[in-house]
Amino acid sequence: MELKLYDTLTREKRIFTPLDRSNVRMYVCGPTVYDFAHVGNARPVIVFDVLFRLLRHIYGDEHVTYVRNITDVDDKINARAAEEYPALPLNEAIRKVTETTDRQFHEDVAALGCLPPSAEPRATEHITEMRALIERLIKSGNAYVEQDHVLFSVASMPDYGKLARRSLDEMIAGARVEVAPYKRAPMDFVLWKPSKPGEPAWPSPAGIKTPGRPGWHIECSAMSWKHLGETFDIHGGGIDLVFPHHENEIAQSRCAFHTPVMANYWVHNGFLQVEGEKMAKSLGNFVTIRDLLKDWPGEVIRLTMLLTHYRQPLNWTTKALRESQRTLDHWYELTAGVEPTILCADVIGALADDLNTPKAIASLHELRTEAAKGNMGACGSLKASAQLIGLLQQTAVQWAGFRPASLVIDESKVTALITARNAARQAKNFQESDRLRDELAKMGVVVKDTKDGTTWEIAR
Ligand SMILES: [Zn+2]
Secondary structure, three states: OOOEEEEOOOOEEEEOOOOOOOOEEEEEOOOEOOOOOEHHHHHHHHHHHHHHHHHHHHHOHHHEEEEEOEEOOOHHHHHHHHHHOOOOOHHHHHHHHHHHHHHHHHHHHHHOOOOOOOEOOEHHHOHHHHHHHHHHHHHOOOEEEEOOEEEEOHHHOOOOOOOOOOOHHHHHHHOOOOOOOOOOOOOOEEEEEEOOOOOOOEOOOOOOOOOEEEOHHHHHHHHHHHHHOOOEEEEEEEHHHHHHHHHHHHHHHHHHHOOOOOEEEEEEEOOEEEOOEEOOHHHOOOOEHHHHHHHOOHHHHHHHHHOOOOOOOEEEOHHHHHHHHHHHHHHHHHHOOOOOOOOOHHHHHHHHEOOOHHHHHHHHHHHHHHHHOOOHHHHHHHHHHHHHOOOOOOOHHHHHHOOOHHHOOOHHHHHHHHHHHHHHHHOOOHHHHHHHHHHHHHOOEEEEEEOOEEEEEEOO
């Protein structure tokens, strides 16, 4: 079976050939743990989970290593810790923030049906590797020390900018480059910086006396090196990470190890908008995974995410969530009690073509049509193929048991309101019975009057 992936570095779809079939290696940039993950953060988590599952299908579960890091040292974390726990010493406050956020993140992504990666290294546990890389870069003339900082010298790497395909001048014009007295050139970036009193600090490299902490980019070079080696197969992340983060990871790793590439395939997922607009706290359309999970099962969120090809911009809408809910309701109903059988060749074919999930889902819909006609083969195949992309993981009973938090119904209250409404109807007080019907509707309850009496159901 031939897998093709679009590689951002070469700007083409290429046949995927692993360096070592017995250990296919993928690194994806993970979260900075300081706040609830939002729906934009969920996109790479789900996309690369599908790729992980596909690689495991092709090469065997034990032959794929997927590493997703956790950034637990960052200025945003420090700021959040000081703001949230002003009475605590900063280090303790930071630990509280990172531990809480870390746990929330894992609960959220598990609810989205994502497999745990093979390893989830934390930045603070790889400071030794970061210092070792920095020492190498200074020795090779790619980095320099200035005012207790260590900086990467962009001029020392002739093909810097190859991933972003931008010239130095364009990069300087396009990026909000921090002009700092310790920089020899504007695009030079921080590998290590001194810590202020109270901030997390480790012994510095290169004989610098002041304790310090790493820059952001160096952690991914250090952790991918430690867990996947100097060169590996796939490096993934959101398109917004291409520049400067991935460009700088490449610069660090290639210069430290004198290798022609850091990873053979650079895979990036596209942007996400909410109801046609850029998501931002200031716009009031900031959607966290946690909030979505109150109203929708994780698989509905997952399917909605996969309806758009991973490289395309994704427009996140409630309308799409409703459609996914209906789709999955139907699939669960059809496949209840059915054993998964053979995988559908069209689904596999679509996924192998640069992870074309919309096409794979279209094939699942075709299977559903066949299954609805009573074709049991199609039924088992629908279940097996949907499970390959992390859907139909629950039993039909579990699925039917999900109630959105906004629609958790107090049944005794419903019964009392219906009794009161029936009494009002009998007394021909229609104004009161309509008012009670509206009250029930506000609770998400639809009342049905039949000749056998009144029944009710939950509106979706
Ligand atoms: Zn990274």
